[in-house]
Amino acid sequence: MRWLALIVALLASPVWAVEPHEMLDDPALEDRARDLSAGLRCPVCQNESIDESSAQLAAELRLVVRDRLTAGDTDQQVLDYLVARYGEFVLLKPTTQGANLILWLAAPALLLIALGIGWQVIRRSPARADEGLTEAEKDALDKILRP
Amino acid sequence: MLNELAHFALILAFAVAIAQTVIPLIGAHKGWRGWMAMAQPAATSQFILVGFSFAALMWAFVTSDFSLQVVTVNSHSLKPMIYKISGTWGNHEGSMLLWLLILTLFGGCAAWFDGGLPETLRARVLAVQASVSVAFYAFILFTSNPFARLEVPPFDGQDLNPLLQDPGLAFHPPFLYLGYVGLSMSFSFAVAALIEGRVDAAWGRWVRPWTLAAWMFLTIGIALGSWWAYYELGWGGFWFWDPVENASFMPWLIAAALLHSAIVVEKREALKSWTILLAILAFGFSLLGTFIVRSGLLTSVHAFANDPERGVFILIILAFFVGGSLTLYAARAKVLASNGVFGTVSRESALVLNNILLAVSCFVVFIGTIWPLVAEMAFGRTLSVGPPFFDAAFSPFMVLLALALPLGSLLAWKRGTLTRAKKPLWGWAILAVALAGLTFAIQSGRSALGPIGVALGVWVVGGALLDLWLRGGRGGWVDRLRRIRLLPRADWGKAVAHIGVGVTTFAVAGILAWQVEDIRVADIGDSYDVDGYTFTLSDVRSLEGPNYVTTMATIDVTKQGRDVTTLFPEKRFYPVAQMPTTEAAIRNGVLRDLYVVIGEPQGNGGWAVRVYIKPFANWIWGGCILMALGALISLTDRRLRVGAGATKTRRPTVPAE
Numbered sequence: 001m002r003w004l005a006l007i008v009a010l011l012a013s014p015v016w017a018v019e020p021h022e023m024l025d026d027p028a029l030e031d032r033a034r035d036l037s038a039g040l041r042c043p044v045c046q047n048e049s050i051d052e053s054s055a056q057l058a059a060e061l062r063l064v065v066r067d068r069l070t071a072g073d074t075d076q077q078v079l080d081y082l083v084a085r086y087g088e089f090v091l092l093k094p095t096t097q098g099a100n101l102i103l104w105l106a107a108p109a110l111l112l113i114a115l116g117i118g119w120q121v122i123r124r125s126p127a128r129a130d131e132g133l134t135e136a137e138k139d140a141l142d143k144i145l146r147p
Numbered sequence: 148m149l150n151e152l153a154h155f156a157l158i159l160a161f162a163v164a165i166a167q168t169v170i171p172l173i174g175a176h177k178g179w180r181g182w183m184a185m186a187q188p189a190a191t192s193q194f195i196l197v198g199f200s201f202a203a204l205m206w207a208f209v210t211s212d213f214s215l216q217v218v219t220v221n222s223h224s225l226k227p228m229i230y231k232i233s234g235t236w237g238n239h240e241g242s243m244l245l246w247l248l249i250l251t252l253f254g255g256c257a258a259w260f261d262g263g264l265p266e267t268l269r270a271r272v273l274a275v276q277a278s279v280s281v282a283f284y285a286f287i288l289f290t291s292n293p294f295a296r297l298e299v300p301p302f303d304g305q306d307l308n309p310l311l312q313d314p315g316l317a318f319h320p321p322f323l324y325l326g327y328v329g330l331s332m333s334f335s336f337a338v339a340a341l342i343e344g345r346v347d348a349a350w351g352r353w354v355r356p357w358t359l360a361a362w363m364f365l366t367i368g369i370a371l372g373s374w375w376a377y378y379e380l381g382w383g384g385f386w387f388w389d390p391v392e393n394a395s396f397m398p399w400l401i402a403a404a405l406l407h408s409a410i411v412v413e414k415r416e417a418l419k420s421w422t423i424l425l426a427i428l429a430f431g432f433s434l435l436g437t438f439i440v441r442s443g444l445l446t447s448v449h450a451f452a453n454d455p456e457r458g459v460f461i462l463i464i465l466a467f468f469v470g471g472s473l474t475l476y477a478a479r480a481k482v483l484a485s486n487g488v489f490g491t492v493s494r495e496s497a498l499v500l501n502n503i504l505l506a507v508s509c510f511v512v513f514i515g516t517i518w519p520l521v522a523e524m525a526f527g528r529t530l531s532v533g534p535p536f537f538d539a540a541f542s543p544f545m546v547l548l549a550l551a552l553p554l555g556s557l558l559a560w561k562r563g564t565l566t567r568a569k570k571p572l573w574g575w576a577i578l579a580v581a582l583a584g585l586t587f588a589i590q591s592g593r594s595a596l597g598p599i600g601v602a603l604g605v606w607v608v609g610g611a612l613l614d615l616w617l618r619g620g621r622g623g624w625v626d627r628l629r630r631i632r633l634l635p636r637a638d639w640g641k642a643v644a645h646i647g648v649g650v651t652t653f654a655v656a657g658i659l660a661w662q663v664e665d666i667r668v669a670d671i672g673d674s675y676d677v678d679g680y681t682f683t684l685s686d687v688r689s690l691e692g693p694n695y696v697t698t699m700a701t702i703d704v705t706k707q708g709r710d711v712t713t714l715f716p717e718k719r720f721y722p723v724a725q726m727p728t729t730e731a732a733i734r735n736g737v738l739r740d741l742y743v744v745i746g747e748p749q750g751n752g753g754w755a756v757r758v759y760i761k762p763f764a765n766w767i768w769g770g771c772i773l774m775a776l777g778a779l780i781s782l783t784d785r786r787l788r789v790g791a792g793a794t795k796t797r798r799p800t801v802p803a804e
Contacts, residue, residue: 019747020668020755041531047389049533052382092533094518099526103518107511107540114503122491122499141349144263 018051019059024066033066036078040065041092049092150215153203154294157244160196160251161284163189167277171270172342183270190258190273193280194251201248204293205235214300217241217293223306223723225694233317234307239441239457240293242320246437247287249321249328250280253357257332264353271339272332279331282464290457306723309695315375322368323395327433329361330398333405334430337423338472341479346419351412354426356782358409361429362402363778369395370771381729383742383759385658385767388537393516394436397509401429404505407498415560417488417495420480421502427476431469432509438465439516490562497555501548508544515540549603549652552645553610557617571617575609590661600656607649611642636784644777651770657763668753678760680741681705687745687754695719697730700745700754704734716745740764 018037024030034051040061042053050058050065061082068078082090094100167189174182207215208231211224221238222231230237236245254276257269264272287293310316336354340346372392377385386392405425411418438461489495515532522528553575557568583602590597618634619627665677669684676682686701698718704711714732721728734741739762746755 018666020666021749023666039533039535041533047387047531047533052384087529089529089531092531093535093539094530094532099522099528100530103514103522103532103536104540106514107507107544110510111503111507111544114507118496118499118503122489122496137347141347144265144349145352 018062022059022062022066024070029066029069032075033062033069036065036069036075037062039092040079040082041090043086043090149203150207150212150294150296153200154292156196156200156203157284157288157294160193160200161281161288163193163196164277164280164284167193168274168281171274175267175270175274175342178267180266183266186270186273186277187258189277190251190254193277194248194255197244197248197251201235201244204241204244205232208232208235208241211304213302213304214296215293216295216297219297219301219304221307222304223694224303225723226307226312227693229314229317230307230312233311236320237307237311237317240287240291242324243283243287243291243441244293245321246324246328247280247283249324250276250283250331253328253332254280257335268339268343268350271342272335275335275338276331279335279468282467286457286460286464290460306694306721309719309721309724309726309728310379313375313379315371315379319368319371319375322364322371324368326361326363326365326368326395326402327398327436329357329364330402330426330430330433332357333361333402333426334468334472337426338475340423340483341472341475344479344482346412346423346483348413348416351409351414351416351422354422355406355409355413358402358406358426358429359778359782362399362406363775363782365395365399365402366771366775366778369399370768370775373771374768377764378731378733379728381731381744382757383662383731383740383761383764385764386655388515388534390516391436391440393512394432394439397512397516398429398432398436400505400509400512401425401432404502404509405429407501407505411495411498415489415495418499418502419483420476423480423483424476425502425506427469427472431465431472432513434461434465434468438462489560492558492565493563494555494558494560497551497558500551501555504544504548504551508541508548511541511544512537545652546599546603549607549648552607552648553613556610556614556641556645571613572610575606575613578609579603579605594660596656597660600653600660603656604649604653607652608646609649611645611649614645615639615642637781640777640779640781640784642777643780644774647770647773647775647777649770650766650773654763654766654770658761658767661762663760665758667756668749668751669756670751670753673753677758679706680711680760682743682756682758684754684756687748692719694723695721698745700756702732702743702745702756704741712741714741714743716743718745735765737765738762 018034024033037051038049040050042048042050042055042058042061044057045053045055048055048058050061064082065078068081073081079091088095094103096104167186170182171186174180174185204215204217206212207218208222209228211218211222211231213219213222217238217240221241222234226234234241236242254273257272257276333354336350336357340350369392372395373385376387377383405422408418408422408425412422438458441457441461515537518532519530522530553572554565554568557572558565559567579602582605583598586601587595587598615631615634615638616627618638619631621627622630663678665675667675669675669682671684671687674681674683681704683703683705684700685703688699688701690697690699696719700716702714702716704714712734714734716732717730719728719730720726729744731742731744733743739760742759742761742764744757744759746757748754
């Protein structure tokens, strides 16, 4: 069985999400690091944050985040630092600058518009008495549903 | 030989589908009964032909026929039998064939169980359904033929992606496809009604069971996928807002809106053209989902077919069906005048609000999913839209929906009063807020997410129970319970599904707010406490599985000296696919899951071990099961059952709401 263990050790060494040795001793700082890295995208992965990715680069970025934090950076400074190097691609939560406003505001705007239209349609419906189905329609329905 | 026959059957089915698209449409237009009547045998033969073709492909996988290219690329002779079978649809070509099989199955069902559809409507529905299949036959035959042979068959295959070798994932695609494709029936009914120029209560009644069934399958499919992610990907996440997940979530949201608005059409003959639009959109999002997955345009962990030619083909299909049907809609929607009138405060208005919230939340998912593409093409910005965006932008709509749900479902049809609906709910509202306050006090200083989840869960579940109780009418307990028992299945379905919504809402908030994580290096023999449990790493061994090798740890869990369980997390390696996977060990519990993952050996002889305590994890999928069960119960309602009118057993019934 030793060769098995060897194969496993040699081939199956994905560096996985947050390794124990990466973690900071200060729990408050470590919490901040986790929160930050959950919002940062691993640049070489497909839609994974660096917090959950097992890629080598993600591991390095996790260390960078922790280094910056221990150096006394604020959360925003850490983000700025990474954006300056990797572009806004790394931010899983898009900024609210420029065209991104469309992204953030489109849905609330649509909700207001939809509510407005819905309200109009409901209000406008005439107060005429509701006839329900006409006799002819009722007969047709009965015929169809009770063959 | 069998494979060539299967390929030929597929071509033949293609021809039949073309005939089924054209002839019944002309027949319905001219009033020629013979031409209309050909739709039914044609639908049946399509199903038989595709069924044969699919069975042949499955046989090729079962017998490991490596002369077929798909089998070589996606299978291996050592793979366990169940994954050989599920391997049939675990690849692009096979999954498209499964899609077609389900499409023709639904077409066949529409032909076999027509429930007294008028002749012309049936002919048109089947013709539209066949036109969808034509597009997908062409797609399979011209871009992704599953029966392509290899000139020199290899000795063995290249194996299925090990992540996909899992029971949860084996049945995830069929359910999703049943959902996606089920919506094609709603679409066919909508387009047929537009051609016919007529939507009435009966139409609403015919389209509802298909939508319900599709929604039920989508619910199961999405829940299976999420459950798989939870136990397989190794950190217990259950939803990632991945483009491919969103692709299945968008039709789910629209289908949920559709099945509510179809009730209004059926009961009140209102919202007709809106319902038609929803039916078109629901299938449009299904096609969009297929496009996203198949083209790999929005790359994600799921995309296993990354082929631009195929992507363009599906884009054309999407543009044709959505564009065509929307054009038809624009031209014909005017004839669909609604004659049901309702007051501002009524069940109808509440369902309009439900539809608006669901449609807008679907739009949030949509814009978030395509925004990176738009931003890159239109503004030259490369950016990401990830979970933090969706959490922030999507959740408020769900909160609004959950808040409005119990109120809306208690409102009377046509003209209700808010005060009357509100009165019985006060008790629940107070209870919900009180429990939330209590939770907040107990959890001391953590996020507000947990208490909000508690309040919404109690509110929604309570509202659903109260709804049932009030439907029991007046009188003593016994009378009420008897009447509640005799309520139409649709009422029961509604209550069960709404309870499911409450449970899932609560569970999602609960797991996000209260999960505990511990990551550390443990030597063999080490013991440590996490959240009241004591974990002991007692052993790590190397073992050999059928087509993988594994490193398995033994971790004993005790609580205050009592044995709780022993967990065996694994780290597997699949040599053929050259891929490692983590197999978390999970002890499921009602109130919490214990979730343990073994990691890398450390330099000093220890092992990295991650422990998670995940509260209410199973409630997430429990709620989904309740939602699907609610849909199933509704489906068995007498009025939706095919030919139900024929049997005249009179029971003291209450009209369904």
